[in-house]
Amino acid sequence: MTKHAIISGGSIGGLFAATALLKAGWHVDIYERTEVELSGRGAGIVTHDTLNNALRAVGADLTDLGVQVQDRVAFHKDGSRVATLPYPQIVTSWDRIHQMLRRLVPDGAYHLGKHITGYTQTADNVSALFSNGTTRTADLLVGADGFRSAIRGQMLPDIKPQYVGYVVWRALAHERDLPSDVHSAIFPNFAFFTPSQSQIIGYPIAGQNNDLREGNRRYNFVWYAPAPAELLRDMLTDETGQHHPISIPPPLVRDAVLQDMQERAKATLPAGFVEILSRSERPFFTPIYDHHSPVMHDGRVALSGDAACVARPHVGMGVTKAAEDALCLAKHAATSLETYSQTRVPASLRAHLQARELGSWMLEEDAQNADGSSHVRLTEIMRLTAATVA
Template identity: 35%
Template sequence: MDDETFTALVIGGSVGGLAAAHELRSAGADVGVYERSAGPTQARGAGIVMQPEVESLLNRTGTSARDVCVELSERQHLTRRGETARYPAPQLMTTWDTLYRALRDPLEDVCYRQDSTLDGVRVEGDGVTASFSDGHTARSDFLVGADGIGSATRRLLDSTPPVYAGYVAWRGLEAESGLPGHLVELLADRFTFFEAPGMQMLCYLVPGSTGERRDGERRVNWVWYTNVAEHDLPAIMTGRAGKRFAHFVPPDELPQDTIEKVVAQAHTSLPAPFAELVHSSRVFLQPVLDLAPHRMLTDHAVLIGDAAGTVRPHTASGTSKAFGDAAGLAKALRGWRSGLPLPAQALQEWEVVRLDRLVTLAEAGVHLAARSGLGSGRSFFRR
């Protein structure tokens, strides 16, 4: 860009980091993105509910939300006996990988460096230097930590650890063409859910693996929340080869005995269509973790998205919160130039607004979980 006014490093190349790159470029920054994964970035979730913050950025990059979403027309509640109650509720649903491509493709001219694990952040004078485990270093005027709940940036700037919320999300993401026709017929065009004490399950269709939205080419996304005692967590977070995962157990890594227990619980606890769906899926797993907000802003560096603090998935706001963080940050930095003092007041006002939004969403998520008997019900978010 001919009007670049400052340089910025974005740590984390998932959708929150890509949003930050877009927003900072719009504010005049020369941006570099550093991602710790060495290969194709793996989705840590699956379905994403389209929210205004996400749609706004997509529009500004020339993409319509409908171009990356499956449109639903109804909500559908299943009872344990499989009875249904339906009502109109239009929604747009996408997936992490579809959204990732929509944001990544317009940034082809931006430095996007993979296999870059952050191991040092040093503020010197009017800039910040990031160092990486492979010996690479990069210096810029500003640094954004958008590297998720396992954020290396946060560990270097703030030692606050995440805390297990008391329940997990079992997940599946399956091609509709590989599932029984009667299941697809029941689930297509609907947001379907089931609730019982101590569990909650929901399901909807999303674009196919390369963004397909036509009937027969989409995917069925589901998530099933169940309580799991903390002392049982290490066992289910250990993969087939004995590797202990911290935040996500990928498909095909869950041991067979764990899968058998999950399927058995599904058949005894869920409506028959949902039990069949679990049985037909390659199950993967995420524990639900709480990361209490502490601060987002420090000298020449900020944290955004899950790196700054988490919201429970029931709010459907994790992605949109990160996008809102990025948009507000760009607004606070707009007009700033390299070599000038940071716009401290604007950044502090941004932090107050975004922390307030984080706390509001986080408290709402705890309340929604407690209504279904999920987790302990305690909150880590009050300030």
């Protein structure tokens, strides 16, 4: 008889789990708590061979995957180049990958506005519990419900994501809006600016509706900036005075917070990046949290993607890690979730630790390097950022 999996969370991790299980002959149902189809606000995602192979394995069509970049370039605050590393790579967007996977899941199997709060299980089956009081029973439950996972909260109540002391500001500028000098110096490159205690990463991605034509693309601006707990609390407080613990919806970020960020950008960043920022759609920020689960299963329940472990975005492995979880899960789900867990826990930990190390290099204090000219780890940062962690 066909086995049935329930998946909590319909973002990229949930879709990867669903498509891999479908390929392995399972019947799947995804339950996503958000009421409307998800959107990544155009956020950029760096691809790796591992990710591309996983997309092919679940049946995705990789045509027009993204923008090809050739070089990684580190900049001085004065706009000159500090270092260049040839590193051909395709950079794409969260929306593009989400669309590629979403179309592989039948509409009848993707349920919006359904919030899973926990589970019960017997030797024969597992039941997902919904916030409206209903339950659904299946052979397998996958917690792909992100870093604040309700499934992990029940499975591993002691594992709590920890704020790491900095946020990432993200923004997108339309290619056609950039001055020609900024465009020619920065736009085609995977760019870095690595002053003491901060970091910029930037790269081109497709325009609206995956438009890859020159002039129609966008530049993805990513700026890691320290925010001690007290400052973060202020940044997470909206105009009405309401504090949003963990993260704040972008439209609710106060104008004063945006203005303060723009002023710090002017004082810290090369003029070309300040231009990109000033011509971007409303920037938004995400606080960075760490967590890692020592096991990824409990009976018939498995964790995958960010629910199991977060690798900070420095390694650009969030999507790739979720893809590898999914393929491994599909391989072992019918026989041994323990083998799944034993395989994926150490692999996730490697990505998690590499990301933490990159984060710690970024936070190193060095008065000589306020202009980004002399980070002692620059070569390693350029080589290991958004690179596959084996």
